[in-house]
Amino acid sequence: MSNSDCIFCSIVAGNIPCIRIFEDEVVLAFMDIGPISDGHTLVIPKAHFGRLHECSTEVLAGISNCIGRIVQAVVEAVDAEAYNILCNNGAAAGQLVEHVHFHIIPRNSGDGVFGRWPAYKYQEGQAEEIGARIREKI
Ligand code: 5GP
Ligand code: ZN
Numbered sequence: 001m002s003n004s005d006c007i008f009c010s011i012v013a014g015n016i017p018c019i020r021i022f023e024d025e026v027v028l029a030f031m032d033i034g035p036i037s038d039g040h041t042l043v044i045p046k047a048h049f050g051r052l053h054e055c056s057t058e059v060l061a062g063i064s065n066c067i068g069r070i071v072q073a074v075v076e077a078v079d080a081e082a083y084n085i086l087c088n089n090g091a092a093a094g095q096l097v098e099h100v101h102f103h104i105i106p107r108n109s110g111d112g113v114f115g116r117w118p119a120y121k122y123q124e125g126q127a128e129e130i131g132a133r134i135r136e137k138i
Contacts, residue, residue, distance in 0.1 A: 003048040008099035012046045022070050026062030029070050032103065037113055039078035041104040043067055049100045051089040063102065071104050080106030084114075 002009045010016040012028055019031040021041055032040040043066075045059045055063075067085070075083050086103040088095035107113060122130075 001047040003099070006048055006099050007097055008044050008101065009048050012044070021073070022066065024062070024066060026059060027066050029066075029104075037078075037080075037106050037108075037111065039074045039080065039104075039106045041070065041074050043070060043102040043104065044099060050098050051095075052087055052100050053089075055100060067102060067104075074104050075106055078106045080108055082107040 011018045021029040026045060027043060028046055029041055029043045032042050045055060049055045071083060084105040084107060086105060
């Protein structure tokens with residue numbers, strides 16, 4: 001349940017200090033050491049899971065149970081207009097710490113925290129074809 005090479009497991013165990021925001025049996029929330037906006041908070045399961053899809057349903061339920069309350073507290077505390085919840089999964093997606101975590105990132109208009117959303121259009125029939133491939137996997 002704990003990984004001796006994992007920074008976040010060490011934080012859960014109290015071996016690396018952090019600024020704790022909230023904890024219950026399943027979840028720990030603490031301030032990110034390298035914030036991209038004031039109040040940037042991480043929500044993690046206390047047990048070690050690498051990526052979101054590897055979490056047990058109990059852990060996912062435990063996160064769902066408290067994340068809304070944590071978000072509301074963070075946003076009110078820093079008087080933010082909005083927030084992003086971000087969960088990077090895998091190195092190619094920007095995951096540096098291989099213990100699943102949700103970033104709570106308070107946002108304000110024009111803060112420039114993220115660049116432009118790089119949306120594009122599918123070619124004719126491409127969305128249907130990819131959608132069918134995904135449905136087959138579920
Ligand atoms: P990722 O890129 O894996 O989605 O994000 C990892 C996050 O963990 C980064 O935002 C980084 O600042 C944060 N982080 C890494 N090490 C520590 C640490 O020792 N303490 C705290 N509080 N945050 C950390
Ligand atoms: Zn871990």
